[in-house]
Amino acid sequence: MGNSTALAMVKEGLPAKIIEIVERSPRRVYVYIAPDEILDAARFMFEQCGGRLATVSGIDTRSGIELVYHWMFPKDHQFIMIKTKVKKPFPEIDSIGRFLPAANWIEREIHDLFGVTFRGHPDFRRLLLADSWPEGVHPYLRDVRFEEFQP
């Protein structure tokens, strides 16, 4: 790791094309990348920069599901958010849970709630929703009509 901060390393060597970088404050940085580069970026953040994946947030927007990977860097007192957006109606992205156990549960949760498929996930079962919950209904999507089905 040397002396350089995580942010400097990301600017220098993130193995993904940075679409936009927003430094809202010294402690909070948002980095936008394309979804197909997420696996390499995550490996870099974990293995090279020594980040801890706090969690992943899914957000349903009009144009797709936004995924925010929150990486915490305790030594640099910094949070770096890797953001990407996957297209609806069949959102898909590479799973980072295949090499990082910390991402295992949250990817399953995002699949339950937002319907994002994580390619190559080691154990892609339901996590949050009940077994009796209907297939294909993802409750955190904005266009779900709860009147139409009985859970």
Added chain:
Amino acid sequence: MKKTVLPLGPFHPLLEEAECYKLYVEGETVVDIDMRIGYMHRGIEKLSQSKTFDQVPFNVERICGICSTSHPIAYVNAVEDLAQIEIPERARHIRNIVCELERLESHLLWAGLAGHFIGYDTVFMWAWKYREPILDICELVFGNRNHYAMMKIGGVRRDIKEEDYPAINSMLDTVAAGAELFTGAVMDDPVIHARTKGVGILTKEDAIAYGTVGPTVRGSDIADDIRRDDPYAAYDMVDWNVVTYEGGDVFAKTAVRLLELFESVKIIRESLAKMRPGPIEAEVRTIPRGEGVGHAEAPRGEVFHYVRSDGSSSPVRHKVRAPSYVNIPSFKATCVGETIADVALITAAVDPCYCCTERMAVVDRRTDDVLVTGEELVRVSREKTKRIKADLGEQTPLDKLAHTLERERS
């Protein structure tokens, strides 16, 4: 050997979170563990989207019954990050005090339950005896023993009155003295060593890979503490240390929690001394468009909140991640290879929903017959301690201390 499945959970009336663990056992040894959550999915994140920014602290305060102030403070941190709000110094110190009182109370609760579980009821009654004055102070200062409702965006809701300072300080003296005795006895107790040392080891590599937080990761000798790494409230204005311990076993996690009691006492004392009269909240008019990340070091580890606003009066997205969500998956690394009598203790060492373990039952996979009930598993664990005690043949430091206390009382 025949492999059996042993389900733990999912429901118990005392649980704040319900979970189902399936232990795959061969004889006494656990060979695999599978976890399933979601039995108590309350849709808190979705609910937040229908509340105004002001109402959300009330909502998230009810996520957890023990670390009830950690969620609101993480949330207000997130909103204050979003809107770039500076809060007054007095409010920051008050936040410190609320959070640390909660940590004291929560760590003692855990110590008591763990003691009960390994068959040391003295530890249980004792830890809870010292927990009581803390709750009394909470009631005096915040108006409630739990769910303090102190956090609001821009500051805190209630001031701490100057006339309450002596009561808080004298409570801290009582608790510190009690913790001193207690920690000394537990750390030297040969039976506790036998039950907890080398049991359920979480290696440094696993701790990093699973992204564990709080006393769980600090017990693996990794100094990861949000209070120092991303200071909020007034943690950067007081002098304290991050407690770590080597080993990664149940003993190390216990030691971290016990030693943190003293740091908490130190922080509260210092914040009380440094507090100057002044405003306790900043004026907040609107929450602009944008996003904010806030986190806080709860007694069990990092609580993480992410808030996004579109400029309206309620959040468009509010993501919550509680510490157990990342700590519980690490059971896969810690439980495999251990015996059933120890698994209950290992899972408890992370401080998740403890009561789960009381609903364990051993089921034969082929016939689904219940072979052992939950109470029996607690009994197995307690008996193991009894055996160790009998082998030892002499009084342990904890027993001696219990006798002294008994004599003092009579």
